[in-house]
Amino acid sequence: MANHQFDFSENKVSRKTLAQQVEEKIIDLLITNKMKPGDKLPPELELVDMLGVSRPVMREAISSLESLGIVKRKTRDGTYFTEKISSKPFSAMLSLMSGNIEAIIEARMTLELGLVTFAAEKMSENELDQLQATIQAIEESKDDNYGEHDLKFHQIIAQSVANPILQGMMDSLHLTHAKVNTRIKFREKEKTVEHHLAIYDALKNRDSVRAYQEMYNHLTFVREKVLQTEE
Structure with a gap:
């Protein structure tokens, strides 16, 4: 597995609205051009380690992003940013403001x-x-x-x-x-x-x-x- 170049370590999420903060961090990968529409996200365990959260929190965040059409989970193949995410900036904003x-x-x-x-x-x-x-x-x-x-x-x-x-x-x-x-x-x-x-x-x-x-x-x-x- 290739070593991903982006780094979350500077500010791991706090315990306040954990899943929402995870959503923000993942969307930030797109906003900062570290990843692009259609790219595959790192494996769940790798994301959990990067952000210092539990697997249930990570799964909640991914499910929320999926419901907004920002990511898509493929059976036995992982999670991807949707190809047309660039045409859904309003969905991304809603994810950040979901609370x-x-x-x-x-x-x-x-x-x-x-x-x-x-x-x-x-x-x-x-x-x-x-x-x-x-x-x-x-x-x-x-x-x-x-x-x-x-x-x-x-x-x-x-x-x-x-x-x-x-x-x-x-x-x-x-x-x-x-x-x-x-x-x-x-x-x-x-x-x-x-x-x-x-x-x-x-x-x-x-x-x-x-x-x-x-x-x-x-x-x-x-x-x-x-x-x-x-x-």
């Missing part, structure tokens, strides 16, 4: 408020039907288990705009949906349905101003709910 839920929510609000105004102009009848189906699925869900349908509602809106730059940014943010979702301890399905119906109605009527207002009301509601839990 800052408030920042993630604010970024999502900023993007979705812009997206929904364009969606009012561009959304097809088929996409409107898909939106309506997600609302019905939420209504029919049991035990407040409707996160997947909620996410689908927002994904349809993002996809309808057909802007690959914005789509890439929203895809990255939607990967954090599960993390944000787990912070909500008390759900209000009726409120979610009410908000989604209002957004759907504004989109169906091609009313971009009202679509913006209704999306703002919904995302503000979600933001307050999540941040109350954080306190």
